[in-house]
Amino acid sequence: MAAILGRLGSDQAGEVAAAAHMASAMLNRNGLTWADLLAPDVPPAESEEDGWRALVVSNLQYPGLLSDWEKRFLQQLLNRKRISPRQWQKVTQIAEQLRERRAW
Incomplete structure (x- = not known):
């Protein structure tokens, strides 16, 4: 994921869009959302x-x-x-x- 997100800083708009798409697909494959990734790690009850x-x-x-x-x-x-x-x-x-x- 870190390598993919690093591409978001590219000067090439197509590379940025492709990186965003790949990152979202990776989250979806693992049953996660951006909120899951960015939210603080709150332990379950x-x-x-x-x-x-x-x-x-x-x-x-x-x-x-x-x-x-x-x-x-x-x-x-x-x-x-x-x-x-x-x-x-x-x-x-x-x-x-x-x-x-x-x-x-």
């Missing part, structure tokens, strides 16, 4: 902080029911010390969808 990693691991126990994007997203979270409130929301949403998929 205590109960979420205790359980987010366990819920991610639990979700990954059903790889056949997860989309490729969901698998990548969850696996990437395991490399983090903390997750954002938006990422926590997505983890719980995936867990709910897995419950529904398993019920079929």
